[in-house]
Amino acid sequence: MYIMSNLLSVSMLSANFGNLNADVEMVNKSEADWFHLDIMDGVFVPNISYGFPVMQAIAGKAQKPMDVHLMAVHPEQYLEAFKNAGAAYLTVHYEACTHLHRTLKAIRDLGMKAGVALNPHTSSALLADIIHDVDIVLVMSVNPGFSGQTFIAHTFRKIAELKKLLQSEKSSALIEVDGGINTENAVQLYEAGADILVAGHAVFSAANPIEAIHRIKHNK
Ligand code: DX5
Numbered sequence: 001m002y003i004m005s006n007l008l009s010v011s012m013l014s015a016n017f018g019n020l021n022a023d024v025e026m027v028n029k030s031e032a033d034w035f036h037l038d039i040m041d042g043v044f045v046p047n048i049s050y051g052f053p054v055m056q057a058i059a060g061k062a063q064k065p066m067d068v069h070l071m072a073v074h075p076e077q078y079l080e081a082f083k084n085a086g087a088a089y090l091t092v093h094y095e096a097c098t099h100l101h102r103t104l105k106a107i108r109d110l111g112m113k114a115g116v117a118l119n120p121h122t123s124s125a126l127l128a129d130i131i132h133d134v135d136i137v138l139v140m141s142v143n144p145g146f147s148g149q150t151f152i153a154h155t156f157r158k159i160a161e162l163k164k165l166l167q168s169e170k171s172s173a174l175i176e177v178d179g180g181i182n183t184e185n186a187v188q189l190y191e192a193g194a195d196i197l198v199a200g201h202a203v204f205s206a207a208n209p210i211e212a213i214h215r216i217k218h219n220k
């Protein structure tokens with residue numbers, strides 16, 4: 001039987017970096033499941049976010065697993081550093097890896113769960129030869145680089161195709177969806193087969209972020 005997970009990973013990209021501890025504590029207290037950390041190098045994506053010192057500051061207070069989304073070229077150079085900084089899940093981009101199989105294996109060998117992220121234009125069919133080496137598939141529902149963008153509706157078709165692939169390959173990889181997720185579209189995404197939703201803007205722009213997290217997870 002397929003068990004729906006309905007997990008929520010809160011993207012800290014929209015947090016208040018002037019008072020980060022308060023936002024980490026908020027996520028700790030909330031019903032959120034994971035911390036989602038968006039690491040951008042200014043090359044793979046047209047933006048630079050934050051790196052290891054900030055991640056370590058979050059790790060020092062976080063009481064939930066750290067879900068790292070690495071938007072960088074040559075991700076293989078940083079795998080051990082992310083392990084040391086506290087990553088439980090490490091996701092690299094399909095489009096950034098020449099030797100994806102080797103990189104995913106190295107992530108698992110370090111004791112982390114291995115994820116692969118797909119840009120909106122990248123077909124899930126390209127994962128057929130790698131799916132058994134993956135713990136999570138991160139479906140980008142915006143073009144990576146910025147928080148607060150509009151959800152791309154084609155994502156629903158992508159989730160359906162990915163689900164078919166996972167079922168035919170008997171893979172138990174989780175489906176994570178990232179970008180433009182809010183209290184309106186979350187329920188449809190969970191129903192479509194998303195195990196984990198990422199939300200940043202919808203959480204931190206809400207008057208009551210704890211309540212927004214509850215509403216995204218439970219649709220009420
Ligand atoms: C975009 C990031 C996302 C982003 C999600 O490059 O991967 O994780 O922060 O943010 P919202 O929820 O604001 O779309």
Ligand code: ZN
Pocket residue numbers: 011036037038069178198
């Ligand atoms: Zn992300």
